[in-house]
Amino acid sequence: MPEPVIAEIFIIGNEILIGDIQDTNTHWLCKEINDMGGRVARVTVLRDVTETIAAEVRAALGRGAEVIITSGGLGPTADDLTLDAVAKGAGVEVQLHEQALQMVRSRYDELTAQGVLTQGGLNPAREKMAWLPAGAVPLSNPVGTAPGVLFRTGKSAIISLPGVPSELKGIFNSSLQPFLQETFRGGVSVMQTITVESNDESLMEPVLTRVVKGHPSIYIKSLARTLGESREIDVTLTAVGDDRSFLDAQLKAALDDLRQGLTSIGIRHREKDQNI
Numbered sequence: 001m002p003e004p005v006i007a008e009i010f011i012i013g014n015e016i017l018i019g020d021i022q023d024t025n026t027h028w029l030c031k032e033i034n035d036m037g038g039r040v041a042r043v044t045v046l047r048d049v050t051e052t053i054a055a056e057v058r059a060a061l062g063r064g065a066e067v068i069i070t071s072g073g074l075g076p077t078a079d080d081l082t083l084d085a086v087a088k089g090a091g092v093e094v095q096l097h098e099q100a101l102q103m104v105r106s107r108y109d110e111l112t113a114q115g116v117l118t119q120g121g122l123n124p125a126r127e128k129m130a131w132l133p134a135g136a137v138p139l140s141n142p143v144g145t146a147p148g149v150l151f152r153t154g155k156s157a158i159i160s161l162p163g164v165p166s167e168l169k170g171i172f173n174s175s176l177q178p179f180l181q182e183t184f185r186g187g188v189s190v191m192q193t194i195t196v197e198s199n200d201e202s203l204m205e206p207v208l209t210r211v212v213k214g215h216p217s218i219y220i221k222s223l224a225r226t227l228g229e230s231r232e233i234d235v236t237l238t239a240v241g242d243d244r245s246f247l248d249a250q251l252k253a254a255l256d257d258l259r260q261g262l263t264s265i266g267i268r269h270r271e272k273d274q275n276i
Helices: 026-034 048-061 080-090 096-113 124-130 165-172 179-185 202-212 243-262
Strands: 005-014 040-046 067-071 092-098 132-134 137-139 146-153 156-161 188-196 220-223 233-241 269-271
Touching: 005 026, 005 048, 026 040, 026 067, 026 165, 040 048, 048 067, 048 080, 067 146, 080 092, 080 132, 080 146, 080 156, 092 096, 092 146, 096 137, 124 132, 132 146, 156 165, 156 179, 165 269, 179 188, 179 233, 188 243, 202 220, 202 233, 202 243, 233 243, 243 269
Parallel strands: 005 040, 005 067, 067 156
Antiparallel strands: 092 132, 137 146, 146 156, 188 233, 188 269, 220 233
16 A cells, blocks of 8 residues: 655644634544545644744655645734745745735625625735745635635645634635645546535535435535525535546536536526636
């Protein structure tokens, strides 16, 4: 059997170390990585100090960690330092990423239209969340406003996720899935997301259960949101293998089946733009 992919996790935030907030992300991430066949070699809890985080990133890269996951410090405030620290640890600069900027703007506009926030658009604090390590790509956040970040350096990948558990899980289970499936499962990964115009997973459950059973090679995940935040749910479909054309055909068959099932019970849906 091949050797497992070695991962390290950095939990970042003063609020964790002073006991204001209980860390639940470590348990969840360790379980998810283990279930994919990976091995978590180390978990480190760090304060919001740029040089401290950067030094730990350098050390993890020196140890040969193949996947480094950071949790926390991606927000708009001055103490959200993670991306700057990751860049310093990897020896690159941060730069404004236009796709990330558009993601941030779109999310604030969307949440304002829903009545969750009072003002859309951008300001300097919001723009801060779009400054990424050079060469990194943003990961769509279906729950919050700060994009996740995937940054490859040498043979390692650094994944930066928000500290809010629902946001971390939302990114992990959606826009990060192609990377995770390719890295931990091996082969090529393809993914499609549809947005379902319903916020009640129980209404979709019979259709999802049937489609999952009918397409066992496709990983299907519905991404529930906090009730009242949105009237929509994203559903992702992911396929992993060696033949891209075969995977595309498998994914299309499952997606067509899902669409037909949702239509049959009167639930509208649409394709969602893919971000990676």
